[in-house]
Amino acid sequence: MQLIYKMRDIVSDARINVFIKPYEIIVLSENSGMLEFVANSISIDGLKKEKQMNLDEFFTTTFDTETKYKTAHDNFIRSLVGSSILTYVLKLKDRHNGNILLDNEGNIIHIDFGFILGMSPGGVNF
Numbered sequence: 001m002q003l004i005y006k007m008r009d010i011v012s013d014a015r016i017n018v019f020i021k022p023y024e025i026i027v028l029s030e031n032s033g034m035l036e037f038v039a040n041s042i043s044i045d046g047l048k049k050e051k052q053m054n055l056d057e058f059f060t061t062t063f064d065t066e067t068k069y070k071t072a073h074d075n076f077i078r079s080l081v082g083s084s085i086l087t088y089v090l091k092l093k094d095r096h097n098g099n100i101l102l103d104n105e106g107n108i109i110h111i112d113f114g115f116i117l118g119m120s121p122g123g124v125n126f
Contacts, residue, residue, distance in 0.1 A: 019079040045097035072106030
């Protein structure tokens with residue numbers, strides 16, 4: 001998470017208009033910790049399974065005016081770029097719909113960075 005905070009600061013200092021959402025982690029032991037709650041968000045998996053919506057339905061129902069929709073669409077694009085940069089540079093693995101959140105402003109927020117910098121699920125390296 002320290003790398004993600006640093007990357008957010010770098011793009012902010014360079015005035016690159018992307019969205020990167022770091023969050024707090026409290027280390028409790030060598031193998032455990034507590035994560036900051038990401039308020040006003042739902043996972044893509046939850047959106048599909050619980051609300052039975054796709055992204056288009058989520059955006060058109062949640063952002064019901066043209067202005068809100070355009071703002072949310074812009075936020076989605078900026079956060080998608082930020083997430084893509086993080087995923088590529090930090091070699092994030094184990095990306096699935098349960099690890100990708102959408103907030104009430106249209107931003108994508110990644111969670112679960114257990115497989116980073118070359119570590120892979122099941123010990124399989126690529």
